[in-house]
Amino acid sequence: MTPKTLSPLLCTIPLLPLAGAAINGFFGRKASKKAISAVALMFCGAAFAMALFIAANFSSASAPYSFNLAHWIRSGIFSVDFDFYLDQLSLVMLLVVTGVGFLIHIYSVGYMWEDDGYYRFMSYMNLFMFFMLALVLAKNYLVLFIGWEGVGLASYLLIGYWFTKDSAAAAGKKAFIVNRIGDFGFLIALFLMIKYFGSLDFTHIFTAVRTLPTESGGAGLLTAIGLLLMVGAAGKSAQIPLYVWLPDAMEGPTPVSALIHAATMVTAGVYMVARSSAIFERAPMALTVVAIVGTLTALFAATIGIAQTDIKKVLAYSTISQLGYMFMACGVGAFSAGIFHLMTHAFFKGLLFLAAGSVIHGIGGEQDMRKMGGLRVYMPWTFLTMGIATLAIAGIPPFAGFWSKDEILWRAFGASWVYWLIGVVTAFITSFYMFRLMYMTFGGEYRRAAVQELHGHDDRDKTHAARTGVSAPHGHGEPHESPWVMLAPLVALAVLSVFGGFVGYGNRFEHFLAPVFHGASEVAQETSREAGNSTLEYLLMGVSISVAGLGWLLAHLLYSRRPQLPVRIAASLGGLYRAVANKYYVDELYSVLFVKPVVDGSTEILWHDVDQGAIDATVNNSAAAARHVSDNVRYMQSGNLRSYAGWVAAGAAVVIAYMVWMGVR
Amino acid sequence: MIPLSYYLLLSGILFACGVLGFLIKRNIITIFMSIELMLNGVNLAFVAFAAHWHALAGQVFVFFVMVVAAAEAAVGLAIIIAVYRTRDTLNVDRVNLLKL
Numbered sequence: 001m002t003p004k005t006l007s008p009l010l011c012t013i014p015l016l017p018l019a020g021a022a023i024n025g026f027f028g029r030k031a032s033k034k035a036i037s038a039v040a041l042m043f044c045g046a047a048f049a050m051a052l053f054i055a056a057n058f059s060s061a062s063a064p065y066s067f068n069l070a071h072w073i074r075s076g077i078f079s080v081d082f083d084f085y086l087d088q089l090s091l092v093m094l095l096v097v098t099g100v101g102f103l104i105h106i107y108s109v110g111y112m113w114e115d116d117g118y119y120r121f122m123s124y125m126n127l128f129m130f131f132m133l134a135l136v137l138a139k140n141y142l143v144l145f146i147g148w149e150g151v152g153l154a155s156y157l158l159i160g161y162w163f164t165k166d167s168a169a170a171a172g173k174k175a176f177i178v179n180r181i182g183d184f185g186f187l188i189a190l191f192l193m194i195k196y197f198g199s200l201d202f203t204h205i206f207t208a209v210r211t212l213p214t215e216s217g218g219a220g221l222l223t224a225i226g227l228l229l230m231v232g233a234a235g236k237s238a239q240i241p242l243y244v245w246l247p248d249a250m251e252g253p254t255p256v257s258a259l260i261h262a263a264t265m266v267t268a269g270v271y272m273v274a275r276s277s278a279i280f281e282r283a284p285m286a287l288t289v290v291a292i293v294g295t296l297t298a299l300f301a302a303t304i305g306i307a308q309t310d311i312k313k314v315l316a317y318s319t320i321s322q323l324g325y326m327f328m329a330c331g332v333g334a335f336s337a338g339i340f341h342l343m344t345h346a347f348f349k350g351l352l353f354l355a356a357g358s359v360i361h362g363i364g365g366e367q368d369m370r371k372m373g374g375l376r377v378y379m380p381w382t383f384l385t386m387g388i389a390t391l392a393i394a395g396i397p398p399f400a401g402f403w404s405k406d407e408i409l410w411r412a413f414g415a416s417w418v419y420w421l422i423g424v425v426t427a428f429i430t431s432f433y434m435f436r437l438m439y440m441t442f443g444g445e446y447r448r449a450a451v452q453e454l455h456g457h458d459d460r461d462k463t464h465a466a467r468t469g470v471s472a473p474h475g476h477g478e479p480h481e482s483p484w485v486m487l488a489p490l491v492a493l494a495v496l497s498v499f500g501g502f503v504g505y506g507n508r509f510e511h512f513l514a515p516v517f518h519g520a521s522e523v524a525q526e527t528s529r530e531a532g533n534s535t536l537e538y539l540l541m542g543v544s545i546s547v548a549g550l551g552w553l554l555a556h557l558l559y560s561r562r563p564q565l566p567v568r569i570a571a572s573l574g575g576l577y578r579a580v581a582n583k584y585y586v587d588e589l590y591s592v593l594f595v596k597p598v599v600d601g602s603t604e605i606l607w608h609d610v611d612q613g614a615i616d617a618t619v620n621n622s623a624a625a626a627r628h629v630s631d632n633v634r635y636m637q638s639g640n641l642r643s644y645a646g647w648v649a650a651g652a653a654v655v656i657a658y659m660v661w662m663g664v665r
Numbered sequence: 666m667i668p669l670s671y672y673l674l675l676s677g678i679l680f681a682c683g684v685l686g687f688l689i690k691r692n693i694i695t696i697f698m699s700i701e702l703m704l705n706g707v708n709l710a711f712v713a714f715a716a717h718w719h720a721l722a723g724q725v726f727v728f729f730v731m732v733v734a735a736a737e738a739a740v741g742l743a744i745i746i747a748v749y750r751t752r753d754t755l756n757v758d759r760v761n762l763l764k765l
Contacts, residue, residue: 641757642688649684 006057007067009050010084010137013094016047017129024126028119037109040122044105044129048098054086055095060515063087066139073142080200085139089516092339093136093271096346100263101129103489107354108255110486111361121161121253128154132264136271141190141200144272148186148236151265152179158260159252171248178245182235189228196221206278214282222279226286229276230293237269237323240297244587246320250312254357257312262319263350267342270326274335277517281333291331291415295422298324300584302429306436307570307581310367311356314437318393319349321426325408328419334411336513340504341404347500348392348401351493355386358482358490359441369437374446378479381487383442385494390438392497394431395548402548403501406541407510413540420540424547431551439559446479672713679706693745693755697738704734 020043028036064087073080086094105125112121131154135147152175160172190200197205215223233239238246249261260266273280273290280287301320308314322345329338360367362379376383392399395406405427412419481487503509558566570577579585636647683703690696708727715723745755752760 639761645684646688649688 006054007065007084007086009054010065010067010086011069011082013047013050013054013098014084014130014133014137016043016050017126017133019043021123021126021130024119025123028123031119033113033118036119036122040126041102041105041109043126044098044102047129047133048102051094051098055091058086058091060088060512063515064090078194078198080140080142082143083139083201084137084143085202086137087516088513089271089274089339090136092343092513094133096343097129097132097136097264100346100350100493101132101259103492104255104259104263104350104354107258107357107486107489108253110483111255111357112253115253117161121158124154124157124161125255125259128158128260128265132268135268139202141193141202141205144275145186145190148232148268148272149183151260151268152176152183152236155179155249155256155260155265158256159249161252161256165251168251171245171251175245175249178242179235182232182242185228185231185235187232189225189232192221192225192228202275209278209282212282214284217285220283220285222283223286226276226280226283227289229272229279230286230290233269233273233290233327234293235269236272237266237327238297238320239269239293239324239327240300243297243301243320244590247313247316247583250310250316254312254353254360257316258350258353258357261316262353263346266319266323267326267346270323270330270338270342273327273330274339274517277330277335280330287331287333289331290327291412291419294324294327294329294331295412295419296324297321298328298426299422299429300324302426302433303580304583305433306429307577308433309369311359311369311372311437311441312353312367314369314433315349315352315356318352318430318434319345321430322349322393325405325423325426328412328423329408332412332415332419334408335517336510337404337407337411339513340509341401341408344392344400344404344497344500347493347496348389348399351385351389351490351497352393354486354490354493355382355389358382358486359386361482361486363479369440371447372441373444374442375479376442378446379442379481381481381490385487385490386442387438388494389497390434392501394434394551395427395544396552397545398498398501400497400499400501402545403504406544407504409544410537410540424544427544428547428551431548432555435552435555436559439555443560444563669713669717673710676706676710676713679703679709682706691756691758693748693757693760696757697741697745701734701738704730 020039023039023043024031024036028039031039064085066086067084069082069084071079071081105122108121108125112118115121128151131147131150133147135144135151138144138147156172156176159175160169162168163172193200193205197208199205209222212222215221235242246261246266250257252261280290298321301317301324305314305317305321308317322341326338326341326345329335329341358379359372359375359382362375362382363372366372388399392401395402397403409420409423409427412423558569570581582588680703683699683701683706686699686702687696690699708730711723711727711730715721715727748760749755754760
């Protein structure tokens with residue numbers, strides 16, 4: 001198939017979900033749930049089918065494809081168009097977004113069926129797909145930015161989906177505001193590009209950048225752009241210091257957590273950094289910052305994950321940690337490894353969230369792992385698929401996560417052993433908290449009944465039941481397996497989590513992406529280097545597998561063999577444990593450092609002093625003065641006709657007297 | 666020959682009487698007559714000036730004023746009768762339904 005016939009399809013892919021969103025959004029209120037589901041799934045599925053069709057006809061020789069939909073901004077020599085672009089990187093993202101997105105749409109049908117705002121939910125989900133696809137298919141930074149902001153909007157709408165709950169509304173706002181900080185950096189980077197390159201087009205900028213020398217020092221145009229882009233990526237992809245919104249975003253429905261806050265949207269930052277690889281390669285300093293931020297985030301978030309008891313919070317911190325891995329990979333120049341992990345992560349983390357959703361659904365809205373346990377008997381399919389995802393994320397071969405994580409660690413070792421060491425420690429912690437989650441959820445006995453006797457009926461459960469109506473028809477005395485419409489996506493993602501890693505076998509994935517990231521010569525160099533160190537590579541691989549095994553073993557000892565032990569350990573650690581359980585008090589720190597000064601400053605200075613004291617006072621005082629004067633002169637208008645006549649006569653007398661007097665002079 | 670100022674003085678006195686009557690009287694007929702008095706004061710000034718300057722325009726104006734005054738008298742008296750029939754009084758202070 002020639003590029004000419006393939007390219008026009010590019011713009012239809014994002015527009016399909018947009019049409020779905022519009023139809024459901026405008027007409028969904030009155031439509032039946034079956035019709036809503038049909039529309040949402042059809043448009044999303046059509047996008048997926050089209051992505052598959054494009055992938056089948058994709059040829060690296062004629063890539064990249066591009067398609068100009070319409071002119072947008074024309075101003076002097078500067079111009080921005082609605083341009084779409086497809087190269088190997090976009091293709092990977094396209095398949096991940098449409099594929100995982102479609103599966104999660106199917107799952108949502110089962111999960112959200114009982115919810116009153118079903119049409120709203122489906123419409124938002126389709127809207128998200130539109131923006132995400134615009135993001136990955138953009139040919140210039142401005143179209144990418146539309147998608148970037150759009151997914152932020154969809155994320156906000158879906159986090160605050162149960163907006164009658166204060167915590168959900170607050171979490172939506174928090175996500176939006178924290179992202180705004182990152183977007184501010186991104187926007188300045190765009191301004192710099194316009195100023196110095198006169199364009200936002202990828203091809204144009206990257207060609208221009210490749211003619212520039214590599215910047216050695218800490219200062220320089222490309223370093224500045226790179227760092228600002230990283231600020232944007234840190235906001236969207238929840239990296240230190242802007243990661244705080246993601247755990248709170250778990251207030252959204254679980255399919256949203258899976259689609260937006262695990263599989264696709266949060267990886268947009270990684271995609272953007274990888275897309276800008278040409279800029280970063282000329283700015284080593286910025287690249288180092290990316291690597292350090294990623295590495296620290298990976299370790300930091302993983303340690304928080306150990307002490308969380310909410311099943312979704314564990315997964316949220318795990319997501320932050322895995323995103324840190326991806327940035328670490330990008331930071332050491334292994335962009336394709338980062339994208340590889342992005343892809344496998346989308347499979348297994350999407351699966352983990354969906355399975356967690358299935359668990360929550362099955363026991364009537366409970367998210368606290370301390371009240372779960374023993375669920376493998378009740379939910380064998382959920383247990384099986386979630387187990388596969390856990391093996392994948394822990395890095396046990398041959399599951400998908402092993403291949404990508406191993407690739408990242410290997411490449412990190414090539415840059416510095418420090419990155420590798422922290423990466424391995426993180427892998428150990430990851431394995432530990434994931435198996436801890438598995439043992440607490442599925443192992444042992446079902447603890448819910450006992451807990452219920454102690455606490456009576458749980459409030460959280462009530463709210464969830466009211467929200468979703470999950471427990472209304474079947475009660476929650478007995479945990480139950482989810483319906484097939486929810487299990488089918490789990491199984492599909494489980495298959496991908498098992499086999500998805502094999503695309504990276506023999507560096508095929510890296511070679512596929514090579515044209516995007518490097519010149520051909522560098523690839524050859526890369527291959528020879530790796531061949532020379534195969535012994536070392538196997539050694540490192542052995543280490544990472546064994547730490548994953550150790551993590552499993554530790555979790556088994558603590559949470560399966562001796563369930564009383566973790567409590568005692570936590571008690572003996574005291575302050576350290578409390579710090580971890582409270583997420584290192586980062587939210588509190590931000591509250592003191594940023595939120596409180598802003599709120600207090602706004603209240604005292606801007607509100608009380610400026611607004612009330614100056615602006616309102618000017619308006620109010622002038623109005624009060626006018627009123628005061630009017631109050632006093634209104635007695636002239638008595639309504640008595642003859643008093644008016646008197647005023648007229650008096651006025652006339654004054655005028656005549658004046659004229660006579662002037663006439664005399 | 667009587668000087669012009671005498672006429673004007675008389676005209677001013679007539680007008681002032683009209684104004685005063687209009688302002689202080691409550692009986693609507695008296696008020697009406699006060700208005701006529703003002704008009705006639707003005708008429709006197711018109712004819713005085715016309716005679717003084719030997720210009721006809723002032724006399725013509727007096728006829729116009731008379732016509733208007735006649736019309737006004739017709740309409741005004743009709744209104745007064747209507748008011749008296751409905752309100753049973755000629756006191757203007759009691760004809761205040763539209764006042765707030």
